[in-house]
Amino acid sequence: MKNLVDILELGGSAGPPTERMLQILTEACRLFATRGFDGVSVRDIAQECGISKATLYHHFPDKDAILRPLVMGITRSLHQRVLGAIRPEADPAEKLRAFMMESARFFEEYRWAFIVSSTVFWTDPQARQRRQRIEWRDRHEALLRGILEEGIRSGAFRIADIGMAGRLVLGALNWMPKWYDPKGPLPASAIAEQFCGMLLAGLEATPGAAAL
Structure with a gap:
C-alpha cells in the first residue's frame, strides 16, 4: 500500500503527519481491515507499532480519531484521482473505461x-464528517452519471435507467474488496477493464455468433 500521507484528511490546522502518526495509521488501517474496527483495541495497535498505549494516546485520543482521517481521505481522494484521469475530450466509452480502471x-x-x-462509511458518530463523506460520494456518483448521460446523448450508450446503470458500475467496483486477491493472475485495473468491456459490449450474443 502506498504511503497514506497522500490521502489522509487530517484537517487544515493539524499540520503534516509525523512518522509516528503514519506508523500508527498504517498499522491500524491493516488491523481494522482484517479484524474489523470493533475487533481491534488500542492495545492491539500499540503492540503492532512497538509502542506503549501512552505514546499512541499522545498522537490520537481514541480509535475514532485514527479511523476518521482514513475514511474521509479515501472518499475524497478516490473522487479526485478518478476525475483527474478522465480526459474531457475523450468519448463516453473511454471516459467510462477511465472511471472504472482508475477506481480499481x-x-x-x-x-x-x-x-x-467501505466497511465503516456510515458509522461515524460525528454528523458533520458523515455529511462531508456523503457529499464526496455524491460528487463521485454524479461524475459517473454525467458520463452515462453523455453516452446517451451521443448515441454511444443505450440505457433505459441511468440510476440503475450507475449502480451496476459502482457495484462491480465496490464489491472487489470482498473477493479480490492481490496474488491472483490479474491486477485490479485489468479486471475493471474486463468489466467495462462486458458492460459496453453487452452479454447477449449477436445473431449467428458461435457458442463458446
Whole structure:
C-alpha cells in the first residue's frame, strides 16, 4: 500500500503527519481491515507499532480519531484521482473505461484503507464528517452519471435507467474488496477493464455468433 500521507484528511490546522502518526495509521488501517474496527483495541495497535498505549494516546485520543482521517481521505481522494484521469475530450466509452480502471488502481494502491472506508462509511458518530463523506460520494456518483448521460446523448450508450446503470458500475467496483486477491493472475485495473468491456459490449450474443 502506498504511503497514506497522500490521502489522509487530517484537517487544515493539524499540520503534516509525523512518522509516528503514519506508523500508527498504517498499522491500524491493516488491523481494522482484517479484524474489523470493533475487533481491534488500542492495545492491539500499540503492540503492532512497538509502542506503549501512552505514546499512541499522545498522537490520537481514541480509535475514532485514527479511523476518521482514513475514511474521509479515501472518499475524497478516490473522487479526485478518478476525475483527474478522465480526459474531457475523450468519448463516453473511454471516459467510462477511465472511471472504472482508475477506481480499481486506486483500490489496489490503498487496499487496506479502501476496505476500512467501505466497511465503516456510515458509522461515524460525528454528523458533520458523515455529511462531508456523503457529499464526496455524491460528487463521485454524479461524475459517473454525467458520463452515462453523455453516452446517451451521443448515441454511444443505450440505457433505459441511468440510476440503475450507475449502480451496476459502482457495484462491480465496490464489491472487489470482498473477493479480490492481490496474488491472483490479474491486477485490479485489468479486471475493471474486463468489466467495462462486458458492460459496453453487452452479454447477449449477436445473431449467428458461435457458442463458446
